Amino acid sequence: MKLKFRKWTEEEFFEMREEVLKGWPTGAEVDLEEAVKYHKSLPESKSFSKKLMNAKNKGITLAQPRAGVALISQHIELLNFLDKEGGADLLPSTIDSYTRQNKYENCERGIEESKKAGRSLLNGFPGVNHGVKGCREVVEATNLPLQLRHGTPDARLLSEIMMAAGFTSNEGGGISYNVPYAKNVSIERTIRDWQYVDRLVGWYEEHGVSINREPFGPLTGTLVPPSMSNAVGILEGLLAAEQGVKSITLGYGQCGNLIQDIAAIRALEEQANEYFEKGGYKGIELTTVFHQWMGGFPEDEAKAFGVISNGASAAALAGATKVIVKTPHEAIGVPTKEANAAGIRATKMVLNLLRGQQLSSSPELEEDIRIIKAETKCILDKVYELGNGDWAVGIVKAFEQGVLDVPFAPSIYNAGKMMPARDNVGKVRYLAVGNVPFTQELIDYNKAQLEERGKYEGRPVDFQMTVDDIFAVGKGTLIGRPEGK
Numbered sequence: 006m007k008l009k010f011r012k013w014t015e016e017e018f019f020e021m022r023e024e025v026l027k028g029w030p031t032g033a034e035v036d037l038e039e040a041v042k043y044h045k046s047l048p049e050s051k052s053f054s055k056k057l058m059n060a061k062n063k064g065i066t067l068a069q070p071r072a073g074v075a076l077i078s079q080h081i082e083l084l085n086f087l088d089k090e091g092g093a094d095l096l097p098s099t100i101d102s103y104t105r106q107n108k109y110e111n112c113e114r115g116i117e118e119s120k121k122a123g124r125s126l127l128n129g130f131p132g133v134n135h136g137v138k139g140c141r142e143v144v145e146a147t148n149l150p151l152q153l154r155h156g157t158p159d160a161r162l163l164s165e166i167m168m169a170a171g172f173t174s175n176e177g178g179g180i181s182y183n184v185p186y187a188k189n190v191s192i193e194r195t196i197r198d199w200q201y202v203d204r205l206v207g208w209y210e211e212h213g214v215s216i217n218r219e220p221f222g223p224l225t226g227t228l229v230p231p232s233m234s235n236a237v238g239i240l241e242g243l244l245a246a247e248q249g250v251k252s253i254t255l256g257y258g259q260c261g262n263l264i265q266d267i268a269a270i271r272a273l274e275e276q277a278n279e280y281f282e283k284g285g286y287k288g289i290e291l292t293t294v295f296h297q298w299m300g301g302f303p304e305d306e307a308k309a310f311g312v313i314s315n316g317a318s319a320a321a322l323a324g325a326t327k328v329i330v331k332t333p334h335e336a337i338g339v340p341t342k343e344a345n346a347a348g349i350r351a352t353k354m355v356l357n358l359l360r361g362q363q364l365s366s367s368p369e370l371e372e373d374i375r376i377i378k379a380e381t382k383c384i385l386d387k388v389y390e391l392g393n394g395d396w397a398v399g400i401v402k403a404f405e406q407g408v409l410d411v412p413f414a415p416s417i418y419n420a421g422k423m424m425p426a427r428d429n430v431g432k433v434r435y436l437a438v439g440n441v442p443f444t445q446e447l448i449d450y451n452k453a454q455l456e457e458r459g460k461y462e463g464r465p466v467d468f469q470m471t472v473d474d475i476f477a478v479g480k481g482t483l484i485g486r487p488e489g490k
Contacts, residue, residue, distance in 0.1 A: 008193050010397040012247055013204045021201060028162040029109045031136030037208070040169035043141075044214040053150040053174035053217040054252035056095065057292045057326050064361065066295075066320050067327040068092070068352045070345050071154060073099030074125035075116055077139050081146040083342050088149055091346030092353045095327065096147055098140075098172070100155035100163065101129030105186070107159055109133050128339060129155075132167045140170030152176060152219070158183045158190045164202045168209065174217035174254075175202065178241035180400065180409070181221035184416040192418050193401050199241075200248060200397075207249020215252050218245045219294060222256025225413045226299025228425040228474060229258060230433050231269035232380030233411065233441070239277050239385065243396055246286040253277075254326065256294040259316050261483045262431040267364050268373035270295060270323040276378055280385070295320035295328045297352075301479035302335035308481060309333040310351050317355035322364045328352060336479065373432070380447055384408060387442040407440030426470040429458035431483040436471060462490050 006017060026032035049055055060067050070087050074080050080098065087093045103111040112131035119126045132140050132153070144151060152174035153167045160182065164175055179196035187195075206216045220241035222234055238255040245253055255277055257269050274293050281289045297316030302309050313331050320328035332348040334340035340348075364370065387408045392399025403409040407420030414421065422439030435441065435451040443451075452466075459466040464487060473485020 006197065008197055008397050008401065010244070010247060010392070010395045012207070012249060013200060015208075018201070018204045018208070022165075025161045025165065025201070028107070029133050031133060031166060032162055034137035035165050035169045037169070040137075041209065041212045041214055043169075043171055044173070044209070047144075047171055047173075050148070051144070051150050051171070051173065052215065053095065053152060054215040054290060056150050057217060057252070057254065058290050060094075061292050061326045064324065064363075066325055066356050067094035068317075068330055068349055068356060069095040069097060069152070069327055070330045070332075070349050071097050071099045072342075072345060073097070073101065073129035073154075075101065075119040075127040075129075075131060076125065077135060077142050079125060080130050081143055084143070084147050086342045087346055087349060088147065090343075091349030093149065093349050095152060096149045097152050097154045098130045098132065098143065098167070100153070100157065101127040101131050103127065104129070104131050104133055104163060105155055105157040107157075107162075133163050137166055137170045140167050140172070144171035150174065152217070156182055156186045156221075158187045158195045159198045161198055161201050161205075164205060168205065168216055173215070174219060175206065176219045176221055177202075178220040179244065180237050180241055181224055184404075184411050184414045184419050185221075185225045186415075188415045188417060190416070192404050196244065196397050196400060200244065203245045203248035203250050206245070210249055210251050217252040217254060218250045219254040219256060220245075222294065223258025223296045223299045224411050226258050226296075227413045228260070228300075228427070228433050228471065229412060230380070230425050230435055231257065231260065231265065231272070231377045232384065233409070233423070234258065235269065235273045235276065235377065235381045236384040236388075237409065237411075238273060239280050239381070240388065240396060240400055242277055242291075243280060243284060246281060246284065246289060247396075251288055252290045252292075254292045254294050256296060256329075257325075258296040258299045259319055260433045261298070261427075261478070262433075263319055263322070263364075264367075264369050265373050265432040266295075266319045267323040268370055269377055270325050272374045272377040272381070275374075276381055292326035293324075295323060295325035297329060297331040298478060301476060302331070303479055303481060304336040306333040309335060310347075312478065313348050313351050314355050317352040318359060321356050321359035322362065324363050328356070376447070376450065380443060383443050383447065384441065408442055410439050410441055424468065424471055426455060426466070427458070427474045427484050428454035429461050429484075436466065436468070458484075462487055
């Protein structure tokens with residue numbers, strides 16, 4: 006099927022669906038009509054979209070961890086621990102790496118070896134292998150809304166199974182779950198595969214079941230300028246809306262400067278609403294998610310809690326609908342359930358202290374919002390132009406030409422010519438614009454901000470700044486200054 010930005014017909018969707026469900030034996034367990042009835046039987050307290058909109062209307066920021074292990078019973082135990090001991094508002098099921106690559110045979114071996122070892126030997130929950138029945142055990146044994154979180158370029162079968170099981174939110178998208186995660190998967194292929202996922206969610210919506218969709222905002226999580234991640238988020242939001250998705254959560258990964266982070270979330274929500282309106286999409290329930298620091302963490306747990314609390318503050322003051330919580334074990338590896346719960350409790354404490362407070366407008370905040378919006382518009386205008394009005398085609402061409410360019414991404418379809426660095430107050434700027442289509446005014450603005458830092462530090466504005474910035478937080482500072490500065 007030729008890639009186009011248009012809603013799939015039911016015939017096209019169900020024709021592809023026959024092949025998708027053959028991908029692993031558990032695909033035979035999926036019955037959409039039965040799944041709709043099951044969703045409608047669930048209490049409202051398990052609806053992700055309803056809980057998000059309730060929080061947005063009340064001005065509350067919800068806390069959600071990441072978590073997933075191989076075996077159903079241990080996964081249930083972990084999630085309930087994060088609910089009861091951590092105080093999580095929403096629960097995840099983070100999927101293992103083999104499932105992300107559609108290697109279900111490896112998952113099967115991992116499950117068997119985990120049973121023998123009595124502990125998880127996979128780095129997540131293998132939802133496809135557990136099937137609708139197994140995943141539904143998780144839904145029925147937990148009390149909070151559940152989200153599927155993964156990093157899968159082709160999540161069609163995974164989405165079919167876990168949404169049929171009663172999961173009411175699904176993270177990812179054709180850009181954000183490809184470019185930062187995969188090396189050799191084409192942009193065209195993942196957009197088409199995620200159009201399928203979005204059409205599936207749209208089908209549920211048309212049958213009275215609201216399932217939330219959340220593009221992955223942080224991308225590579227390493228010095229991604231706000232306008233680039235916002236542009237990708239808006240594009241994935243439009244792709245979802247076109248297929249009939251109504252509940253959309255757009256995300257952003259913390260960069261570290263409080264004013265810029267708050268500006269980014271506000272610019273994202275305002276600009277996304279504008280594009281949804283221009284596209285004629287009615288009834289979109291738009292919410293936002295703020296990801297706590299995705300880069301290197303300090304090994305010292307007390308310092309790690311400082312980073313976590315800093316991210317919680319930014320999320321609350323920005324008015325984000327939810328925050329994705331990190332743990333004090335980020336620098337070490339997969340956290341214990343106790344460490345995961347501790348990260349949630351620290352976050353919730355900050356959210357409670359800041360409840361009802363948002364950073365008021367200031368000239369600096371308004372200027373950052375203006376710059377982020379202007380940069381984002383330049384990118385989106387060019388994507389639209391390259392596609393001759395077709396967003397999907399435009400995205401593919403935009404990556405080919407480096408108009409969309411994610412720093413430090415493994416994908417061979419990403420140009421890698423754009424390079425970021427922090428300015429003198431820690432805001433992430435464009436060190437090298439590459440082929441990102443900014444006006445000369447915006448190019449000069451970014452250059453001037455970085456030159457201020459170069460002057461202060463007494464060194465040239467170059468890639469060494471970027472390198473220093475990548476390791477800075479892990480060493481205890483936001484900006485990678487030379488010694489003595």
